[in-house]
Amino acid sequence: MTTLLNVEDLIKNFGGLTAVSDVNMHLNDDELVALIGPNGAGKTTLFNLLTGVIVPSSGSITFRGSDGLIPLNGMKAYKIANLGMARTFQNIRLFKELTVLDNVLIAMTANYRENFVQSVFRLPKFYKTEARIRQEAIELLKIFDMQDDLDQLAKNLPYGTQRRLEIVRGLATKPKILFLDEPAAGMNPEETADLTRLIQQVQHDFHITVLLIEHDMSLVMNLASRIYVLDHGSLLAEGTPKEIQNNDAVIKAYLGEEA
Numbered sequence: 645m646t647t648l649l650n651v652e653d654l655i656k657n658f659g660g661l662t663a664v665s666d667v668n669m670h671l672n673d674d675e676l677v678a679l680i681g682p683n684g685a686g687k688t689t690l691f692n693l694l695t696g697v698i699v700p701s702s703g704s705i706t707f708r709g710s711d712g713l714i715p716l717n718g719m720k721a722y723k724i725a726n727l728g729m730a731r732t733f734q735n736i737r738l739f740k741e742l743t744v745l746d747n748v749l750i751a752m753t754a755n756y757r758e759n760f761v762q763s764v765f766r767l768p769k770f771y772k773t774e775a776r777i778r779q780e781a782i783e784l785l786k787i788f789d790m791q792d793d794l795d796q797l798a799k800n801l802p803y804g805t806q807r808r809l810e811i812v813r814g815l816a817t818k819p820k821i822l823f824l825d826e827p828a829a830g831m832n833p834e835e836t837a838d839l840t841r842l843i844q845q846v847q848h849d850f851h852i853t854v855l856l857i858e859h860d861m862s863l864v865m866n867l868a869s870r871i872y873v874l875d876h877g878s879l880l881a882e883g884t885p886k887e888i889q890n891n892d893a894v895i896k897a898y899l900g901e902e903a
């Protein structure tokens with residue numbers, strides 16, 4: 645088992661508030677890990693730190709690339725994305741006026757560096773690549789049962805489908821790590837159950853690492869092989885779903901909150 649992402653003594657202060665406090669964690673390749681915690685625990689801030697949206701106050705984040713360890717501190721978000729890290733956001737961020745297919749194609753083409761001459765003069769190779777990308781996008785959408793929605797504008801999709809499209813867009817960049825911020829937020833129980841199956845299937849079939857923030861405990865307990873629990877910015881516990889469910893401090897801080 646290889647560690648893909650390693651976080652050491654990570655701290656993020658916003659003025660006088662410490663939103664993330666001395667966090668140590670790691671993500672191995674090919675595993676599904678959940679990050680849970682009460683509202684305001686620092687989960688989204690931690691995601692933002694890992695994906696370069698904000699810079700840490702101190703501590704280190706290291707990614708294992710194909711050529712060795714890469715420090716991510718201070719690296720721009722687009723560079724981190726190019727290393728193979730994709731994310732979805734709590735609030736849906738699709739191109740609402742574009743079709744489903746175009747939303748995915750835009751994410752995919754970020755990965756293809758076509759020869760400038762090929763694309764400007766529309767040489768045959770350009771069309772071949774374009775057809776291949778299009779086919780890949782359609783295959784991906786099929787997995788998510790969206791093959792009949794290709795020409796729909798994103799804004800016209802039902803809410804649950806928009807959330808699924810966000811995940812497809814993340815996958816379209818061929819990530820090594822996919823960060824999902826509350827993928828089931830606002831979904832009904834049936835949609836959540838479908839999504840749980842899909843995330844499981846995708847993680848398994850694509851052999852990627854998934855880190856997900858989620859408030860839906862059934863989804864977390866069914867999906868994750870390991871769980872990190874944050875409380876007031878600090879890690880309260882780490883363990884398997886069973887260990888977390890039986891952890892007194894977690895029950896008090898988080899699960900107890902819902903009881």
Ligand SMILES: Nc1ncnc2c1ncn2[C@@H]1O[C@H](COP(=O)(O)OP(=O)(O)OP(=O)(O)O)[C@@H](O)[C@H]1O
Nearest residue numbers: 658661662663681682683684685686687688689690
């Ligand atoms: N840009 C910011 N400036 C100041 N304070 C911030 C900023 N971003 C987050 N915070 C604060 O940091 C703390 C952690 O917030 P964060 O959004 O990371 O929590 P969370 O665990 O994701 O919560 P939720 O489950 O409600 O989404 C909160 O007290 C929040 O108000």
